[in-house]
Amino acid sequence: MNERYTEMAGRxxxxxxxxxxxxxxxxxxxxxGIPCYMKVGMQLYYAAGPAFVRDLKTRGYKVFLDLKMHDxxxxxxxxxxxxxxxxxxxxxxxxxxxxDMMEAALQGVDKALQSDPSLSKPLVIAVTQLTSTxxxxxxxxxxxxxxxxxxxxxxxxxxxxxxLDGVVASAQESGDIAAACGSEFVTxxxxxxxxxxxxxxxxxxxxxxxxxxxxxxxxxxxRPITMAEKPRExxxxxxxxxxxx
Ligand SMILES: O=c1ccn([C@@H]2O[C@H](COP(=O)(O)O)[C@@H](O)[C@H]2O)c(=O)[nH]1
Numbered sequence: 001m002n003e004r005y006t007e008m009a010g011r012x013x014x015x016x017x018x019x020x021x022x023x024x025x026x027x028x029x030x031x032x033g034i035p036c037y038m039k040v041g042m043q044l045y046y047a048a049g050p051a052f053v054r055d056l057k058t059r060g061y062k063v064f065l066d067l068k069m070h071d072x073x074x075x076x077x078x079x080x081x082x083x084x085x086x087x088x089x090x091x092x093x094x095x096x097x098x099x100d101m102m103e104a105a106l107q108g109v110d111k112a113l114q115s116d117p118s119l120s121k122p123l124v125i126a127v128t129q130l131t132s133t134x135x136x137x138x139x140x141x142x143x144x145x146x147x148x149x150x151x152x153x154x155x156x157x158x159x160x161x162x163x164l165d166g167v168v169a170s171a172q173e174s175g176d177i178a179a180a181c182g183s184e185f186v187t188x189x190x191x192x193x194x195x196x197x198x199x200x201x202x203x204x205x206x207x208x209x210x211x212x213x214x215x216x217x218x219x220x221x222x223r224p225i226t227m228a229e230k231p232r233e234x235x236x237x238x239x240x241x242x243x244x245x
Contacts, residue, residue, distance in 0.1 A: 080108030131191030
């Protein structure tokens with residue numbers, strides 16, 4: 001395993017979108033030894049809960065807990081405190097919850113860290129516009145005027161002003177986010193589709209190689225790996241494409 005492989009595998013976040021821990025564990029077995037990040041989202045967390053997250057940490061994985069909190073500041077603060085106690089490496093809120101709510105998330109993190117100094121500070125990021133949102137939907141259905149890019153950049157700047165580490169956005173916007181917020185500001189980008197793969201419900205997509213070229217800090221990949229006939233080969237192919245970017 002060379003250095004570039006390890007770096008790129010560490011920037012691949014595999015979305016464990018499964019209905020139970022057994023199915024998620026079966027994928028882990030297939031991907032064993034690949035030093036990628038694992039993402040636990042609503043489907044798996046609501047079924048398998050904190051125990052599965054702790055299990056992933058015990059197995060040595062970096063974990064992104066993708067629960068996209070969006071609530072009043074006091075509730076988000078409490079949620080962030082509990083999530084930080086789980087020892088995850090990254091979690092998120094919705095930027096649409098506003099600056100006070102995002103700042104409250106950071107207060108929750110601090111509270112947990114103060115009560116248990118053995119914990120590490122997780123990256124706290126905010127969702128800008130979901131990658132399943134296209135231009136038409138944004139303007140006509142959701143009622144937000146302007147381009148998707150404008151909305152994403154506005155949320156990214158608000159997120160940075162609140163003191164968070166970065167955002168979730170499409171890889172199509174990574175370069176513009178870096179230009180607006182600096183290259184240290186983390187971009188976590190789902191909607192990744194290797195050439196020729198099914199787009200599904202994703203509207204703003206990019207290939208793994210183009211996402212890395214556009215400056216994404218991390219790429220999030222679910223179905224192109226989990227639904228592949230040979231998930232390990234699919235993951236290795238994605239890492240290879242990232243390495244070549
Ligand atoms: O804007 C967003 C935010 C989160 N996601 C999550 O990423 C994965 C993508 O899965 P695919 O199967 O590769 O489409 C999934 O867990 C989403 O909940 C996102 O897609 N877009």
